[in-house]
Amino acid sequence: KNQVEQSPQSLIILEGKNCTLQCNYTVSPFSNLRWYKQDTGRGPVSLTIMTFSENTKSNGRYTATLDADTKQSSLHITASQLSDSASYICVVSGDDYKLSFGAGTTVTVRA
Amino acid sequence: KAGVTQTPRYLIKTRGQQVTLSCSPISGHRSVSWYQQTPGQGLQFLFEYFSETQRNKGNFPGRFSGRQFSNSRSEMNVSTLELGDSALYLCASNLAPGLAVGGRGQETQYFGPGTRLLVL
Numbered sequence: 372k373n374q375v376e377q378s379p380q381s382l383i384i385l386e387g388k389n390c391t392l393q394c395n396y397t398v399s400p401f402s403n404l405r406w407y408k409q410d411t412g413r414g415p416v417s418l419t420i421m422t423f424s425e426n427t428k429s430n431g432r433y434t435a436t437l438d439a440d441t442k443q444s445s446l447h448i449t450a451s452q453l454s455d456s457a458s459y460i461c462v463v464s465g466d467d468y469k470l471s472f473g474a475g476t477t478v479t480v481r482a
Numbered sequence: 483k484a485g486v487t488q489t490p491r492y493l494i495k496t497r498g499q500q501v502t503l504s505c506s507p508i509s510g511h512r513s514v515s516w517y518q519q520t521p522g523q524g525l526q527f528l529f530e531y532f533s534e535t536q537r538n539k540g541n542f543p544g545r546f547s548g549r550q551f552s553n554s555r556s557e558m559n560v561s562t563l564e565l566g567d568s569a570l571y572l573c574a575s576n577l578a579p580g581l582a583v584g585g586r587g588q589e590t591q592y593f594g595p596g597t598r599l600l601v602l
Contacts, residue, residue, distance in 0.1 A: 405591075412595070412596075413595050414486070414572050414574070414593030414594050414595050415525075416593070417590045417591060417592075420590070460524075470527055472525040473524070474524040
């Protein structure tokens with residue numbers, strides 16, 4: 372069973388609107404959680420990295436939150452742009468130096 | 483500074499053949515890791531190299547192998563190709579080893595554009 376579950380699998384939003392992506396994990400003990408953005412045909416690009424003690428981290432219009440107690444993270448996209456259309460991948464590192472990948476959420480922003 | 487480069491970008495092979503993919507990390511980065519990405523399985527870790535030594539390995543059969551050269555460039559080889567090997571193969575570089583299998587800090591991992599392999 373995958374230790375990182377992302378939801379929704381895909382979503383469509385109108386340009387200018389906000390959206391929130393979810394990442395639930397069971398990896399334990401936990402080291403850090405990363406969100407990546409992957410454009411079609413390209414490699415993933417790191418958006419945020421959060422360790423156990425961090426609750427929120429922003430990168431421009433992207434804001435990630437982390438609740439290590441409930442093992443949940445979210446990625447909020449504010450005022451979406453067409454260039455935000457991509458797959459967003461949640462990656463969790465355990466203390467055993469193993470990486471667990473989510474299947475990703477595909478975001479489509481429409482004008 | 484140039485990013486991670488991978489060659490070739492696209493490749494078509496037939497079952498039973500073997501293939502070699504190349505990755506050049508960011509200048510100064512000595513750690514290179516490889517991933518396989520498929521629609522069904524998502525991203526999966528293949529292996530990581532640092533200073534010409536394989537540091538970690540994922541759960542892939544022995545048909546998947548790799549190596550790293552003294553200039554940190556890396557190659558991965560897949561022998562006896564199967565249809566299920568069709569995927570996007572991504573290479574990532576970082577300064578220090580261990581990130582591919584869970585760095586404790588906040589090191590950023592830089593991915594290349596990938597090589598899309600189609601096995602017919």
